[in-house]
Amino acid sequence: MEVKIAKDAGFCFGVKRAMKMAWNELEKSENGIFALGPLIHNKQAVSKYEERGLKTVEQVEVIPSNKSMIIRSHGVGESVYSEAKEKSINVIDTTCPFVKKIHNIVKEYNDKNYKIIVIGDMKHPEVIGINGWCNNNAIIIKTLEQMNEIIFDNSKKYCVVAQTTINLTLYNNIVDKLSKEIENIEFYNTICSATKVRQQSAKELALDVDCMIVIGGRHSSNTQKLVDICKEVVPTIAIETKLELNEEELRKYKVVGVTAGASTPDWIISEVIEFLELI
Known part of the structure; x- marks a missing residue:
């Protein structure tokens, strides 16, 4: 054969960076570190880190005050940082820089009263995190068929971003349809290179x-x-x-x-x- x-x-750049940052912190820690959600979507790799002392949890509220918490490469919404600050949790932020860029775009345009559209899967942690930078009010589109159920308001301005891992052909097809339906719209192709x-x-x-x-x-x-x-x-x-x-x-x-x-x-x-x- x-x-x-x-x-x-x-491994892409973002994941490699996150894994290295997390491992370095684990080696320095004597009491283990919490991760908000699985570090990456690979259970074999996560198991190695958990053997070293990583504790995976799903909510900030279960992490004791003054402990350390890793934010994974997928990123999280703005409220997570506020929760961590309130509990004096030390945040180790391994959010992929490409994802962080999306957060910044979404926050900027949401503050300017644009309606945010995210092309991606609403159940994916990256998209959940992105939505958390516009008060969880984004329109999330995963398929062309979904667009038939959405009524767009042409009196509003729209800003479009994409989940970094979305299929490029799908992205282009949705963008093409959006550009025909919405008059005032700005597109940011945030698919990771x-x-x-x-x-x-x-x-x-x-x-x-x-x-x-x-x-x-x-x-x-x-x-x-x-x-x-x-x-x-x-x-x-x-x-x-x-x-x-x-x-x-x-x-x-x-x-x-x-x-x-x-x-x-x-x-x-x-x-x-x-x-x-x-x-």
Whole structure:
């Protein structure tokens, strides 16, 4: 079997930065540190950090006063910082700079009385955090079909941002429709360059192989988008680790391509590649 690896795969800048910051803080801490939500959408990586003393919680209110709290790379809403300050919690902010840029745009335009539109998944932590910078009043659009249910007010001004991991084609299609329906609107394409590059790299590789293997967490948005992109081209297998691979199933393919989401550690990718090269 020939194994080909996507040119761009695995940890992106934002995740790599967050993981390094978190690990450095854990090494300095004697009593452990709290993380507000899973550090990244990869349970294998998070487990390693929890073994070192990381405690994952879902709400600021359960964190004792004067403790340290990590804000993950997905970012959080403005109110979380206020809650932490009230409890004298030391905030270790690993929010991805690209996500922080979206927060700043949303806050600026919300303060100028623009209605905020976020192109993304309302259940994703990044989008929940973005919405928290405009008093949770954003219009959130995930599909073109959703737009048929929304009535826009042309007496208002609108500002559009995007979840960093949203599919570029979907973003462009929604932007095209919005520009036809709303008179006073400003667009900010805030899709992360790493996301665009990974999606393009995965698509190019999929065209050159018999099967694609996409490695990443089940709850990782950018990983699932890579799966969708590859599936449009070639048979695609989505896994979290090498343990999910079926050797007999893979033997029918001569050339297999491998890519991974932005929250997939290098060691997990290496294990998968080593497994495939032995088939």
